[in-house]
Amino acid sequence: MQGQILSSRYQIIEPLGQGGFGKTYLAEDTQLPGYPQCVVKQFNPSFNDPKFLDTARRLFKTEAETLQKLGNHPQIPQLLAHFEQEQEFYLVQQFIDGHTLSQELVSGKCWSQTKVIEFLQDCLNILDFVHSNGVIHRDVKPDNIIRRRQDNKVVLVDFGTVKEVVLAQTQLVNSTVAVGTRGYMPTEQARGKPRITSDIYALGIIAIQALIGVHPVEFQEDENGEFVWQSQANVNPQLAAVIAKMVRYHFKDRYQSAKEVLEELVNIQVTQISRSSKVEYTPTNILNLDEQNTAAKIAPGTEIVTQEKEVLETNNPLEKQSVINNYEEKNVSQTSPSKINSSYVAKTKQTQETSTSIKNTSQNNLTVKLKAFFQSETGKVVSVGLLIGAIATGGMYLFNDKAAKAQEQKRQGAIATLEELKNKKSYEECYQQTDSDEIKQAGISEEERLKIKGECGLSWAQEKASYNEFAEAFDIASEIDDKIPNYNKVQEYKEQWAEAILKQATEIYQKEGNLEKAIATIAQIKSGSSVKGKSLDLKQQWEEDYQKNARLFEASEAAISQGFWDSANSKAQEIINNAKQSHSFYWEQQGLGLKKQAETELKKLSEPNPPKNPDLPKPANSNSVPVADPPIPIKSDPKPEKPKQPTNPVIVEPPPPIDLCDGNNALITGDSCP
Structure with a gap:
């Protein structure tokens, strides 16, 4: 139907899928600006079965009325049109991009x-x-x-x-x-x-x-x-x-x-x-007694808040915070708001000054102590040791720097080798090289190695798919690490190739009727694809369909061999109907072959001069050339036969004479009568 225009408006672009009652197509509305896309659903009932046709009509009417009633819900496609054309039913719906x-x-x-x-x-x-x-x-x-x-x-x-x-x-x-x-x-x-x-x-x-x-x-x-x-x-x-x-x-x-x-x-x-909510705790720094005394000496008049002893001894931060909060609430409740504000500002300023004083004092003390130490004999020895260590460290740095440059060159060389294989389209070799010890020991980071492996692997898989080797392509892509950048692209290709495998298996079953080969093909779809579930459903449908048609085929053949032509014709028609629903060309041809045999014999029975023994069985599936009936001879007019003398002759008395005279003359001869 590709390219066909329905209802003088909707042009079919490509098929989207099919179900038990019809097919779905992507189309364009040629009567609107920009040719917006839409979805056309075609109901294609089997007219050989009136019940099936009635069901299809009912479902079509139900869907149109229902979609109209559901209105314009933002998460339900809108119904744009519905019509019937050439005894087929169509719905036109909003296209959902996703x-x-x-x-x-x-x-x-x-x-x-x-x-x-x-x-x-x-x-x-x-x-x-x-x-x-x-x-x-x-x-x-x-x-x-x-x-x-x-x-x-x-x-x-x-x-x-x-x-x-x-x-x-x-x-x-x-x-x-x-x-x-x-x-x-x-x-x-x-x-x-x-x-x-x-x-x-x-x-x-x-x-x-x-x-x-x-x-x-x-x-x-x-x-x-x-x-x-x-x-x-x-x-x-x-x-x-x-x-x-x-x-x-x-x-x-x-x-x-x-x-x-x-x-x-x-x-x-x-x-x-x-x-999942958590209690946030901000730890409070508590000065020990020495620090408190030091701070008091440096900043006289500064108020130091000392916590209770049990707070210092507990290791539970929530208990510490609880005691601190209680202490603050107790002091705040005893102070007026104005005093709280002024006191808080004063204490904050004094605390900052105290912190600065402590820091400066510590730095001055450390400088004095270090100077005195290096002037002592022990300090002089330590100074020489530090000097030698510094020289040695510098030499080691130079050595390490040289080794690092060599390792970087090795890494760059390994990357260049892989890039060259990619440019030559030697994707398989590139993919395998990424797992070699040479590449792994070249200093390439694991993230970088997996990235290159993913690129080569995906290109190799695409190459396989170009030759319709979709199962191999799917397997290669399945080995690509999902941590690489843009892994969703790999997943998209896997879905495409899984669908392609499913299509191959479907064609094998529908066209060749080879159930075993179709199932073997579909088994190539591994876990890790959304198509896997669909393939399992399809496998079961094929098995049920094959068993049903095989039984009907055997029954039709048996009826033919016994001369029950009506029964054979009925079974053959069931096979044809099943085949149309499952789109099986193979089974449709099998049914048509049996139906032709049965109808031929039924036609002979309806002829004016049927054969002498119409009910005699005839060999099924015979490949011999039929022998024509002998011609009917044309009979000539029969010759007169001499009468046969009877064995015992019968003497018959002569009849009495007939008076033929009428007056004076005879009636026949005209002679005179006595």
Whole structure:
């Protein structure tokens, strides 16, 4: 559809994704200035199945009405248009520039509690708005949450599976279609009966995934079906309790509204602040008795505040501060405000003068003592020793300076070697050289070495990817240290290559029907990528799809071999329908082959002159050339046969004569009658 213009207005740029009921495209609005981008969702039902078509029409109508009702919430895409063209349905929505949450939920990487709480609050405010409008989203998952680049806010997208909630009833939706994503969908939703708590459950699952860095399909459960995850997370017990209640197995045990969860999270934040608050202590310098006497002699009349004995003896700063505060409060309470101010200024000035006097006195005393010492015999010997030491130290400095210059030259040479390999595009050799003993001993700092290794490694990985060797590229990038500058760029490439591996595996399954090879390819996506969870889901879908189609194929072949053409045709059509939903070209061709065989035989049965034995089985999958029926001979007119003499002749009495006379003449001959 690339380049196609829909509704004489929206030009398709590129595909964004596809789901069970259609595809999503990036488009441009050609009727607005600047051609702003938008998202076009195409519902592409299978017209071979009337039930499926009715379901698709119902979902299309529901989404259009729901998005219109939700209005202009800043964290929900706006509905721009909806229309039907050539028996296909289209929705046009606001384009959100950003990335999906799946890119942030990397396997093995855990979020902080603060980030999880902020995320929950952001999403719960959206769900509170959605639920208050009588709507259940029914597919809350990382791929349907976009982190908007503009303000870093999350946006909830893809309301293609929403259901109206009859508020007057018990918040129960009677649905004929179980829609959702495995791992994020609770049991009641899997049975086709989603509730408001189903969205809260899905959001709680994402929170656990963020805290422990594990995909939901790998969560552990106890005998009651409750998730066991707290031991894997570094989490506040109160936050853990809130999330655990969000994901309880039975919907009645969960929070019944998003607002309830928001209130609990606010309490957790207040508790965290009060627990993390610290008592700041500023230590007070206390003069000992000698210092007090010295200060008194230098500055007569200066008031020295002496603390109680127990303050000097205790080592607890809080106890010291408590006694000091009590002392100050006692003295302040006995003094008028005016006296406090004047006294404080006088004491401050006197204290500063005292400090200066003590400092000057100490310096003068030290100078006198040093001068007397170096004039003594012992001092002279020490002076000579110091002189010799100074000379030796100078020589050592010169030696160290020369060695440092040599080491720097060695470091620069090692860096030049690596840079030369980079310029020659010998990225693999450059990458391996960074781990050699020669480079490590060249004096290059660890930070600088890892930086060069990361640059060479990423270039080497990109080189591999240019030859479609995405698994090797992903492995190389996975070894790059995450402490290097701009590591987020490495992570972006890893996501791209993981997606490419997934695409390769998908093509192998859909076009070749080789399940084993497809699974082996998908296994190359290692942990550390947000695509890992998606690949696990896809693997399970392929296995289920393959088993279902294989059983239908065997049943259709068996029916053909026994001459049950209607049954064979029905099974073949099921294979074709399944293949269209899973986009499997291989299985579609298999189904079409069987269907052609069955329809050929059914056509023969409907002919005016059917073969003598239409129900006889015919060999299936025969490669022999069919033999044409012999021509029907053209019969000539039969020759008259001589009558056969009977063995016992029968004597028949002659009939009585017929009177042929009429008057005087005969009727026939005209002769005269007697």
